[in-house]
Amino acid sequence: MKQDNQGETSSRSYLALAASGFNKIKNQEDVRFAMPIALTFNMPDSKVRLKNLKEQIHALNFTWQNPAEDFNSKIDVASSLIAYQNGQYSVNGKVTEVKTVAEEKSLPKPVGTPALFKEFFKVQGRIITVFFAIIFLVLAIFIAFGRKIYKNMFKR
Numbered sequence: 001m002k003q004d005n006q007g008e009t010s011s012r013s014y015l016a017l018a019a020s021g022f023n024k025i026k027n028q029e030d031v032r033f034a035m036p037i038a039l040t041f042n043m044p045d046s047k048v049r050l051k052n053l054k055e056q057i058h059a060l061n062f063t064w065q066n067p068a069e070d071f072n073s074k075i076d077v078a079s080s081l082i083a084y085q086n087g088q089y090s091v092n093g094k095v096t097e098v099k100t101v102a103e104e105k106s107l108p109k110p111v112g113t114p115a116l117f118k119e120f121f122k123v124q125g126r127i128i129t130v131f132f133a134i135i136f137l138v139l140a141i142f143i144a145f146g147r148k149i150y151k152n153m154f155k156r
Contacts, residue, residue, distance in 0.1 A: 012036060013035070013036075014035075014036045014037065014038040015033070015035055015036070015037050015038070016037075016038045016039075016040050017037050017038070017039055017040070018039075018040050019039040019040060019041050019056065019060070020042075022039060022060075023056075029061060036065070039060070041053055041056070041057075069086075069087070071084065072084065072085045072086070073085075080092055081093065
């Protein structure tokens with residue numbers, strides 16, 4: 001392939017650190033990092049876990065980076081230049097408004113028993129596990145008998 005020298009390096013890269021691992025550090029206020037750190041969290045799947053996540057984030061005594069103030073980025077693809085600078089998105093040099101908050105839509109309530117499908121996959125997983133265990137057991141028995149027959153073939 002021909003070298004085109006169009007690749008660029010990132011001016012800033014982040015080291016990802018799980019917040020659960022960071023919470024195990026005893027003297028968090030004394031910790032200093034040599035490079036920017038991105039704390040990662042598990043995505044909440046309920047309102048209670050979302051509330052707990054917000055409390056966990058607020059409990060961390062950090063100066064958080066504000067991407068709208070000090071993060072600039074651009075992606076140059078074949079036909080477009082997509083950029084983010086000073087809190088504004090632009091496509092091919094034209095400022096573009098990007099919705100950052102999704103509109104809430106009221107979804108219809110599901111009809112039926114959702115617990116049926118919740119248990120279905122647990123049962124299905126157990127059935128497959130038992131099925132493969134039986135197959136491996138039969139295979140082990142065939143291998144044992146096969147070795148015995150093969151060895152006896154040379155003893156005569």
